[in-house]
Amino acid sequence: MNDAKRPTQADPMPAPVGASPKMRGSAIATALKHADRITRTGFADAQDFGALDRLAEMLAPLDELELVILFVSPLADIDTLSANAARQLAPAQVVGCTTAGEIGSNGYTDGEIVAIGLPRSHFCARVLRIDDLDHYDGQQQIDQIIRNRNDMARETPDWTSEFAFLLVDGLSVKEDALTADLAPGLGPVPLFGGSAGDGTDFGATYVLCNGIARRNAAVLLQIRSNCPIKVFNTDHLVPSTQRMVVTGANPARRLVHEINAEPAAREYARLLGKDPEQLTSFTFAAHPLVVRIGGQHHVRAIQQVAENGDLVFFSAIDEGVVLTLAEPLDMIAHLDHALTGLSAQQTPDVILACDCLLRRMEAQQKQLTPQISALLAAHRTVGFCTYGEQVNSIHVNQTLTGVAIYPPSATDTGQRS
Structure with a gap:
């Protein structure tokens, strides 16, 4: 892919994590900065040949991770990246999607890979892949969702937090039906999600799952944790x-x-x-x-x-x-109020967010990108810009939707071995 594919935005891009000693040191420094965090995050230039090496350093040790989620700029070689990520970030399951922009360590960015790692000491996950959104069996998916919930409950009986995260081809035009079809299997478990993007090109969007990048597909992540969580959806x-x-x-x-x-x-x-x-x-x-x-x-x-x-x-x-x-309404004030509200009782360890591309465009048009980025970074928000969002049984647009994950209480010692 060439530079013409990069979305034409005025957003400042942080210096990419490259292969130089200085940048390698930056990656290690970032990892150390987050050493006291439960979740792990990593950031790399999507066109850097050493991007996965950088991410592996920042997410290490990899054998402690239950799941790695990647939000990948469409500037990357998607097929090669997906195949290599499954190998280089093993033994964790690796899933993700392409984006219409990323939310990285400094807020809005472009041309990056944003990674979040969930350690198995605090998270139990099941990955449900749906390959053909034109012909899937809804009842079969519901049955598998229920089995996954029961399996995780048996595996982690002392954990009480659950949420589901849906990544879906943003050009499939199937998000409305899919979200509604999956809801009965989830019952009271809150769902949120994002539609994969392709910058502002609207050409091809991909969902990544354990080595393969697919179109017209979706991945449902069912996650159980001993960390308190709050799924949210907001717009201004x-x-x-x-x-x-x-x-x-x-x-x-x-x-x-x-x-x-x-x-x-x-x-x-x-x-x-x-x-x-x-x-x-x-x-x-x-x-x-x-x-x-x-x-x-x-x-x-x-x-x-x-x-x-x-x-x-x-x-x-x-x-x-x-x-x-x-x-x-005032975009800055509304976002500040929403994110501050998520920290009212406790500061989140991370906020995993799906932010509609149109919100980012509005911020750019109103020259609010630096302020929005600063708010996202201050509240430990990472994620990606989408072609649409999912919340519970509804497909929505122009929202910020996601989950706030909080550290467990000091008395909660129910960790997996």
């Missing part, structure tokens, strides 16, 4: 009084042909007072649409305008749906 958008009705749509392809009985892109632009020929990703980030589901408003973000004037969404939209134009 409030519905306005401006409503519109979808009068023509193809939900399976996430296409909206008509709004208010008019061509979709043209009517959306008219309601914004804009030229339909000037609609961009920044327009969609600044003027999102929401739909009311179960008493709450959820964003239904627009991905792009099709050549014929249809609107392509990140989520399924059906005819008859009432969409409401949303207005943003």
Whole structure:
């Protein structure tokens, strides 16, 4: 891949972790910095031939890890990286996905591999791979989810925290159905997740699982821990009084042909007072649409305008749906409040986050990237920018969704051998 594929963003990129002695020293220093942490994190330049060596150093000792999760820039050679990671980061299970940007040690970044390692002394995990999102057996997946939950409960009977993390091909258009299909198997276990990205190219997105990078696939991570956890979902958008009705749509392809009985892109632009020929990703980030589901408003973000004037969404939209134009609150204040709230009782060991690409675009457009990055870094947040997020049984957009993982209490000695 060449540099033309890199998303055109103004975000400052930290110096990559390379193979020089100085950079090797930086990797070791970072590892030492996190020596008192339960989870382990690693960061490397996605195009560095020694990237996996750097990550192995930062996550070491590898034989103590139950699971390694990789968030990989699409600048990487995905197939080669996936195969080598399964070998070089063994014996841990290795899963991950491609991104629309990463959240690293200093907040927003591009062109990196972000890794998080979960030690088996505090985490028990099962990996459920779903290879073909067009033809999977929903009941079979539910049955396996239940078996996995029962197996982990027998293996770690004194542990009480559970959550599920879903990584899914962000161009599969199957996230809505998949998330809903898996929910019955999880029962009360909270689920969150992110749709794999491809920068701002929307060409190909991949899910990585134990040596193979796959398209049209998903991986569900079921995790049990003695660490307290909190799954969260937040956005800074409030519905306005401006409503519109979808009068023509193809939900399976996430296409909206008509709004208010008019061509979709043209009517959306008219309601914004804009030229339909000037609609961009920044327009969609600044003027999102929401739909009311179960008493709450959820964003239904627009991905792009099709050549014929249809609107392509990140989520399924059906005819008859009432969409409401949303207005943003102060992004910095809202994020600060949300992350500070997660630390109200205890500081998280790490916050694993899925942040919608459109939020990052909004931050860039409003020149808030440095402030957002500083907040993410200050609250120990790592993860990736997505083409959509999952929370429990719903696929959503333009949110920050994730899990805060806290150190166990001093009296909790229920560790695995």
